[in-house]
Amino acid sequence: MGHSFFCSDNMKDTEQSIIEAAILIFNEDLSAPLEKVAEQAQVTRRTLHRYFKDRNELMKSCKNEIRKACHIAMQNAYNSTEDPIQRLERMFYAGVECGTKDTFLHKLHTLHDHEHQSHDQECSDYDDTFSIWKTHLKFLQKQGLISPMVTIDWVHQLFQGIVAASVTSRNNAAMQLNDVKKLGWFSFSRGIGL
Amino acid sequence: MGHSFFCSDNMKDTEQSIIEAAILIFNEDLSAPLEKVAEQAQVTRRTLHRYFKDRNELMKSCKNEIRKACHIAMQNAYNSTEDPIQRLERMFYAGVECGTKDTFLHKLHTLHDHEHQSHDQECSDYDDTFSIWKTHLKFLQKQGLISPMVTIDWVHQLFQGIVAASVTSRNNAAMQLNDVKKLGWFSFSRGIGL
DNA sequence: AAAGAATGTCTCAGTAATGGGACATTCTTT
DNA sequence: AAAGAATGTCCCATTACTGAGACATTCTTT
Numbered sequence: 001m002g003h004s005f006f007c008s009d010n011m012k013d014t015e016q017s018i019i020e021a022a023i024l025i026f027n028e029d030l031s032a033p034l035e036k037v038a039e040q041a042q043v044t045r046r047t048l049h050r051y052f053k054d055r056n057e058l059m060k061s062c063k064n065e066i067r068k069a070c071h072i073a074m075q076n077a078y079n080s081t082e083d084p085i086q087r088l089e090r091m092f093y094a095g096v097e098c099g100t101k102d103t104f105l106h107k108l109h110t111l112h113d114h115e116h117q118s119h120d121q122e123c124s125d126y127d128d129t130f131s132i133w134k135t136h137l138k139f140l141q142k143q144g145l146i147s148p149m150v151t152i153d154w155v156h157q158l159f160q161g162i163v164a165a166s167v168t169s170r171n172n173a174a175m176q177l178n179d180v181k182k183l184g185w186f187s188f189s190r191g192i193g194l
Numbered sequence: 195m196g197h198s199f200f201c202s203d204n205m206k207d208t209e210q211s212i213i214e215a216a217i218l219i220f221n222e223d224l225s226a227p228l229e230k231v232a233e234q235a236q237v238t239r240r241t242l243h244r245y246f247k248d249r250n251e252l253m254k255s256c257k258n259e260i261r262k263a264c265h266i267a268m269q270n271a272y273n274s275t276e277d278p279i280q281r282l283e284r285m286f287y288a289g290v291e292c293g294t295k296d297t298f299l300h301k302l303h304t305l306h307d308h309e310h311q312s313h314d315q316e317c318s319d320y321d322d323t324f325s326i327w328k329t330h331l332k333f334l335q336k337q338g339l340i341s342p343m344v345t346i347d348w349v350h351q352l353f354q355g356i357v358a359a360s361v362t363s364r365n366n367a368a369m370q371l372n373d374v375k376k377l378g379w380f381s382f383s384r385g386i387g388l
Numbered sequence: 389a390a391a392g393a394a395t396g397t398c399t400c401a402g403t404a405a406t407g408g409g410a411c412a413t414t415c416t417t418t
Numbered sequence: 419a420a421a422g423a424a425t426g427t428c429c430c431a432t433t434a435c436t437g438a439g440a441c442a443t444t445c446t447t448t
Contacts, residue, residue, distance in 0.1 A: 010416080010424065028305055031225035033405060044426055049407055110362050111222055147380075153367050154359075154377045161359030162385075165351035168304050173347050183348050186341075191356075191381035204394065204446080227435060238396055243437055 015051050017041045019065050022058055027104040066101045071129045073098050078132050092188055093181050095163040106160040147193025155192050162188045209245050211235045213259050216252055221298040260295045265323045267292050272326050286382055287375050289357040300354040341387025349386050356382045
């Protein structure tokens with residue numbers, strides 16, 4: 001997906017690092033100047049423009065990267081075990097491990113001017129990513145494993161909120177990934193009445 | 195704090211609505227063009243500029259508004275009861291009721307390039323607002339009322355994460371304030387091992 | 389209805405952000 | 419060490435955003 005059909009590993013690396021940088025920057029400031037993204041990627045703005053025609057192209061790549069990463073992580077977590085509770089736990093960890101990507105994905109789909117439409121390809125991809133998750137939740141609730149007082153939508157919001165808290169703790173308070181996962185899961189599992 | 199020492203109620207209203215609009219917009223997009231803020235406030239960009247010299251002035255006013263609102267709400271919640279658990283509950287509700295203001299305040303202080311410094315007036319104000327809160331938490335933990343496995347910092351992040359989830363549920367899923375508060379408190383109280 | 393206050397409209401100059409050409413420099417590979 | 423790839427430097431045209439003057443319009447108050 002570079003600017004030509006054949007590209008070296010170097011180019012793939014640079015392209016990837018720009019995307020990662022953009023996800024970090026845009027997550028905090030959607031309209032940040034591209035200079036900041038380049039800076040974060042330790043690259044010149046000129047180089048950034050060699051890989052991405054404009055802001056929209058870059059954003060598109062970010063969204064693709066995010067969807068891919070989150071979707072795969074969720075899928076793997078789901079398939080890693082048969083036990084329903086452990087599945088939920090692994091999926092939570094997947095969210096935390098996706099870190100900023102997960103929080104950014106969620107943010108993009110809760111912008112107040114974002115009209116969620118399933119005929120939109122982006123939205124249906126988003127829905128796909130979390131459909132496994134939501135289906136699983138309904139199953140757990142039917143089994144009486146999680147509290148009947150919480151709605152599926154609330155659990156989804158709570159999930160995202162606690163993942164965000166975990167990511168912030170990791171970045172800001174320099175906590176270890178494992179500690180953050182443990183705390184996050186403790187709070188999340190209890191928070192849904194498990 | 196308008197553009198003159200004496201100003202009518204109209205001016206205060208407009209100024210206030212611009213600030214509220216700015217908090218909404220900037221919370222989602224820090225570098226959004228001021229046009230968007232004006233639009234949200236149902237006002238011309240020209241009018242916006244009559245009240246605020248530039249972006250920085252507007253941002254300063256937003257921060258003041260936010261600090262004031264959150265600080266007062268927290269204080270009132272704290273003073274509204276003697277019971278330590280109920281205090282915690284009321285403070286949580288205060289956070290949810292402050293809505294975007296609370297989430298924005300938290301966001302501003304967790305930006306990855308934001309160096310938190312207590313000698314900075316803004317930061318110390320932020321610390322003040324949550325010092326009551328944190329002190330109270332330490333008390334609860336010493337009493338053995340909340341789990342010893344969660345750290346104070348984690349509870350703070352969790353608090354903000356669940357408030358954010360509540361605010362999103364309210365805006366996005368059009369849930370009632372009371373329902374959101376109930377769900378939020380259910381998850382938060384259990385999430386800290388209460 | 390008249391006076392004054394507040395906002396809107398139109399305009400424009402100044403500034404910042406963007407996208408990309410031309411060439412130099414550095415890095416990779418052989 | 420030479421060739422080719424990738425990036426950096428410098429530059430410039432275009433566009434978007436900003437801040438404010440001058441005047442028209444609307445709203446408020448009396």
